[in-house]
Amino acid sequence: MSISTAPDQTPRVLCWLRRDLRLHDHAALHHALKSGLPVACVFIFDSTILDSLPADDVRLAFIHDSLLQVQEQLRQYGSELITAHGDPVQKIPELANRLNAKAVYANEDYEPAAMARDQTVSHTLSGQGMELKLFKDQVIFARDEILTQQRQPYTVFTPYKRNWLARIQSEDAQAYDCSQGEWAALPEQALPDLEELGFQEKSRAKLLSPAGWQGAQTLLEQFEPRIHAYHERRDFPAKRGVSYLAPHLRFGTLSIRQAVSLAWPSDSNGAATWLSELIWREFYQQFLWHHPETATESFKPAYKDLPFPNREDWFQVWKDGQTGYPIVDAAMRQLNQSGYMHNRLRMISASFLVKDLLIDWRWGEQYFAQKLLDYDMASNVGGWQWAASTGCDAQPYFRIFNPITQSRKFDPDGQFIRRYVPELASLDKQAIHAPWQAKQLPIEFRSGKDYPAPIVDHDTQRHLALALFKQAGEQEQAD
Ligand SMILES: Cc1cc2nc3c(=O)[nH]c(=O)nc-3n(C[C@H](O)[C@H](O)[C@H](O)COP(=O)(O)OP(=O)(O)OC[C@H]3O[C@@H](n4cnc5c(N)ncnc54)[C@H](O)[C@@H]3O)c2cc1C
Secondary structure, eight states, X not given: OEEXXXXXXXXXXXXXXXXXXXXXXXXXXXXXXXXXXXXXXXXXXXXXXXXTSOTTOHHHHHHXXXXXXXXXXXXXXXXXXXXXXXXXXXXXXXXXXXXXXXXXXXXXXXXXXXXXXXXXXXXXXXXXXXXXXXXXXXXSSOXXXXXXXXXXXXXXXXXXXXXHHXXXXXXXXXXXXXXXXXXXXXXXXXXXOTTTTTOOXXXXXXXXXXXXXXXXXXXXXXXXXXXXXXXXXXXXXTSOOSOOOHHHHHTXXXXXXXXXXXXXXXXXHXXXXXXXXXXXXXXXXXXXXXXXXXXXXXXXXXXXXXXOOOOHHHHHHHHHTOSSOHHHHHHHHHHHHHSOOOHHHHHHHHHIIIXXXXXXXXHHHHHHXXXXXXXXHHHHHHHHHHHTTOSTTOOOTTOOOOHHHHHHHHSTTOHHHHHHOGGGTTSOTTTTTOGGGOSOOOTTOOBTTTBOOOSSOHHHHHHHHHHHHHHXXXXXXXX
């Protein structure tokens, strides 16, 4: 690899990092390095997104830590990470001019707002005689690469997965070589710190696991010896059964090809089940690309205008983890404290919000969007519409999670509940899932005072939810 030390007017190409914060196995970077021109990496702290986030948002800490690693690596190559704070629609064309870029290379992003941004940037750059070149990177199969025999997008997961598995070839999972090419030698530039960007330095302490490419490699190494047991352990939030890699896939500190290579071809049930989850991720990405309206609308026409009572006070209680249903409260407190929630708990707490508290799935989707470190529009909307029975290949409306049964099954000893709801720590494993039903409670525990009484009766709410969905279905048939 060589370093360009030519003066500032040297022609260059820019590699614009977005949700791909790594310098390994990176499609756009690979192509930029092959362009024959020195490559400068840039990152924009996007004010159109950042301005709406709270100052203690843990995602900024994750991004910042990841960029520090990118910067350190670039310095080893004799280059520098260029950053700016503002609207990328202006900042990228400005930087491209300032750095005398001939083209800007980036990886495709399939979220509706990101696609609109890229279109505008591309237009402005072409007015400056430059090109925005986009590459597939964050998925194995994008957009309409996997369609039904009738050339329609899939709305059911199992046949999509069958087709995905039939299509994948070893070159699809092969890493992009980013070791050949020329880096731009640039004057040293410090990354703005979190405070300068309007965020709290202390939010870094909330990160549960390491960020950046190195953090992803550590998690991957830890997960590898556990992957064979994934199918047996993944539903138990108190066990270390899952990979915890979602933020790394979200911010691209791990390449999807490296993740897939861990599990494909699958040599155990655990690996096959984990690969299935990665395929769910692609299923939801292609679905959102074909149906961007589902980001804010139910996919099933009958359930577009479900007349949810939407009680604000109940919504607040759910957000605060004070519903009186221990497994739901433990889940919500885990989310509030760490920005993470286990998948089984996402399903339980989402179902509880919609089918017990009768609140619109979009309210819950928005709350998760604010809180999740791994928030990804396609997977979040997909997960919420699945739980709410309004989406593609969703849970049928009459299948309603019983939060007590779920709790007994997936946290049998109450170990997870005790970690996040310490008021219940003295309760035994029989009582902890539904304290108000317990025959015996510790003398010092004052039910309803030390911990709230259940906000609703599950059986009553279940019937109300069934009636609401049934009526909407019948109404549609009548129309
Ligand atoms: C209501 C709800 C909201 C969700 N919101 C998000 C979200 O915003 N971002 C997000 O990445 N996932 C979301 N999921 C999916 C899933 O809960 C998380 O991906 C998973 O819990 C992340 O933990 P992990 O990395 O240890 O996953 P693992 O179990 O180790 O799975 C490996 C990877 O597969 C992908 N994956 C796993 N399960 C799913 C799934 N059901 N749908 C799509 N991709 C999946 C993720 O990229 C994950 O990192 C949501 C699920 C539900 C039910």
